[in-house]
Amino acid sequence: MEIPAQDAAHMARAVELAGRGHGTTSPNPVVGCVVLDAAGEVAGEGFHAYAGGPHAEVVALAQAGERARGGTAYVTLEPCDHTGRTGPCSQALLDAGVARVVIAVSDPNPKAAGGAARLRARGVAVTSGVLAGEAGRVNEEWLTYARLGRSHVTWKFAATLDGRSAAEDGTSQWITSPEARADVHRLRAASDAIVAGIGTVLADDPRLTARPTPPAEDGSGVGDEVGVRRATGVRVPLRVVVDPDGRTPPSARVLDDQAPTLVAIADDVETDLKADLLRLPRHAAGLDLPALLGELAAREVVSVFLEGGPTLAGSFIGQGLVDRVVAYVAPALLGSGRAALGAAGVRTIGELHRLTFDDISPIGPDVRLIARPTTQPGREK
Structure with a gap:
């Protein structure tokens, strides 16, 4: 799959943001998110900073505010679709009116997976696999834990x-x-x-x-x-x-x-x-x-x-x-x-x-x- 330059650049930034959570998010993954407005300008950024704290998507959406409506969200890990210590990020993206979501790595945790399917079912355009290798590397500890038990x-x-x-x-x-x-x-x-x-x-x-x-x-x-x-x-x-x-x-x-x-x-x-x-x-x-x-x-x-x-x-x-x-x-x-x-x-x-x-x-x-x-x-x- 040939990745558009804009998608690669914004996902690379999301990967960089995800890395800031190393050492403080366990047992949660490290995740980064970049939100663009409808004009393609960066409106918000965020990362998951600590377990129990707001997820990367929620942080970025809060920063973007109304500018997220009709925009694009780049997320290093598939948005969660369950309620744990925080609500589902898939619903947060829907509530914000995001028109497109770009995902690097699918969530291997069956309890949290399904965010991409929910977004697609509600008419949001979803692209997966963008910079999956880079995003997988920054989150490799948690992915090993989730995939291999x-x-x-x-x-x-x-x-x-x-x-x-x-x-x-x-x-x-x-x-x-x-x-x-x-x-x-x-x-x-x-x-x-x-x-x-x-x-x-x-x-x-x-x-x-x-x-x-x-x-x-x-x-x-x-x-x-x-x-x-x-x-x-x-x-x-x-x-x-x-x-x-x-x-x-x-x-x-x-x-x-x-x-x-x-x-x-x-x-x-x-x-x-x-x-x-x-x-x-x-x-x-x-x-x-x-x-x-x-x-x-x-x-x-x-x-x-x-x-x-x-x-x-x-x-x-x-x-x-x-x-x-x-x-x-x-x-x-x-x-x-x-x-x-x-x-x-x-x-x-x-x-x-x-x-x-x-x-x-x-x-x-x-x-x-x-x-x-x-x-x-x-x-x-």
């Missing part, structure tokens, strides 16, 4: 140029720069959950909190981000420890009061650990990871930020459960030590996991690489 997974690691994540003696602080670490905290803060394995907890005793603001002056290393997010109603990322045998020490920092924590253990383990426990089936290689992601999705965890050691990462990669890879590579060499990725189900070169680069950016003295698997089941092509 599991959380979207981003695996992050930091390594030297020769692929080592720790030295021979196990030390790893710090391979990458303060700038790279600050970028990691920004990505953590935009996620619903931060996941690590028991090996990382025992070796490093991490807090697994999102701290994109400077550390506290008292030297505790904890900035004010947790307090700010709680005060503004934006939920703090859930910390998840994958701990098949229930070995998490009661004194572990991941169990402090800085954020909620879930410890996933095997269903055949007895433990006195005072924590929120999630019991999962045990497999030969560890816990049932698809079941973990399904349970997290049931708790409205849309996006997971996977950190920690090579063993857990290898299990996620080997089972096709990683949707995006974010790698921070330092211009340094170790020559020996722990590799960033452990066994991932590859026995011969023909089985290697192929990825495509989305972005390559300098972060301080380091380089950040963002890539994703070349095949991702459950996504529209």
Whole structure:
């Protein structure tokens, strides 16, 4: 389908607006909307800013006012057709008198889908599929959650140029720069959950909190981000420890009061650990990871930020459960030590996991690489 230049330009703006909702809309999608008046001039813009708040179409229509009548609305996701915490956006568009609606991606959620059909039935011209790839990318976490019934997974690691994540003696602080670490905290803060394995907890005793603001002056290393997010109603990322045998020490920092924590253990383990426990089936290689992601999705965890050691990462990669890879590579060499990725189900070169680069950016003295698997089941092509 050849897309008219005007449609592409206005939908690109709607995609840009949608991106502003990252990290604050979960468990809702990020959505952007641009409304033109009958003369083709921009009359209103909006994006979904937070769960429970007005949807993108409602914000844009309010800005446009009467100018929306006879105009066109560009929306990155099919307007919802149900009443949840807010009313149906399809009806809002009809009430505003919009004559045409251009949609990027159809809504895969059966509870909310149907907006396009309602609009067409009421005489509104509807065009679908405009910049679907771009709109799908900006909303990929929620689309994975809605289509596959599991959380979207981003695996992050930091390594030297020769692929080592720790030295021979196990030390790893710090391979990458303060700038790279600050970028990691920004990505953590935009996620619903931060996941690590028991090996990382025992070796490093991490807090697994999102701290994109400077550390506290008292030297505790904890900035004010947790307090700010709680005060503004934006939920703090859930910390998840994958701990098949229930070995998490009661004194572990991941169990402090800085954020909620879930410890996933095997269903055949007895433990006195005072924590929120999630019991999962045990497999030969560890816990049932698809079941973990399904349970997290049931708790409205849309996006997971996977950190920690090579063993857990290898299990996620080997089972096709990683949707995006974010790698921070330092211009340094170790020559020996722990590799960033452990066994991932590859026995011969023909089985290697192929990825495509989305972005390559300098972060301080380091380089950040963002890539994703070349095949991702459950996504529209």
